[in-house]
Amino acid sequence: MQFNEENSKSVIKEFFSKIHADDLLSQFFKGHDQERFQHHPETFMAHGMGEQKYSKEEIAKAHQGLEMNDEHFDTMIGHFMATMNEHGLSEEDKKTVNELLNSYKNDVLGR
Numbered sequence: 020m021q022f023n024e025e026n027s028k029s030v031i032k033e034f035f036s037k038i039h040a041d042d043l044l045s046q047f048f049k050g051h052d053q054e055r056f057q058h059h060p061e062t063f064m065a066h067g068m069g070e071q072k073y074s075k076e077e078i079a080k081a082h083q084g085l086e087m088n089d090e091h092f093d094t095m096i097g098h099f100m101a102t103m104n105e106h107g108l109s110e111e112d113k114k115t116v117n118e119l120l121n122s123y124k125n126d127v128l129g130r
């Protein structure tokens with residue numbers, strides 16, 4: 020599975036608007052500068068596509084002190100998977116993406 024430059028942009032845009040429209044998630048980004056807010060969907064997507072842009076330690080550190088729980092994490096993944104659906108990803112590819120993102124759960128939630 021590969022996204023090209025064009026559809027990557029539209030994935031990021033759609034995913035971004037889903038997070039932004041969801042108070043459960045957008046609260047975490049309030050007070051962060053817009054650049055940071057923009058950066059996160061890209062980072063998230065990269066990891067979902069199997070790129071290891073950041074180490075697990077870096078990911079754990081980035082989320083330290085944010086009071087996130089399973090619901091926040093699962094909701095974020097849910098928005099990403101909905102975006103994947105809208106882009107016609109196969110069931111097999113969605114399973115891979117889901118597993119990859121979930122492999123960061125303990126790091127993000129500081130366990």
Ligand code: HEM
Pocket residue numbers: 044047048051055058059062063066073077078081082085087091092093095120121123124127
């Ligand atoms: C697989 C799941 C996730 C990955 C791989 C990931 C990755 C990252 C990375 C690499 C950073 C630092 C660099 C950047 O901003 O791009 C970061 C920061 C951040 N992440 Fe995540 N993230 C994940 C899940 C989440 C979830 C579920 C939330 C919120 C509900 C969240 C909220 C944030 C916030 C608010 C920051 C900024 C922290 C700060 O600068 O104080 N992340 N994330």
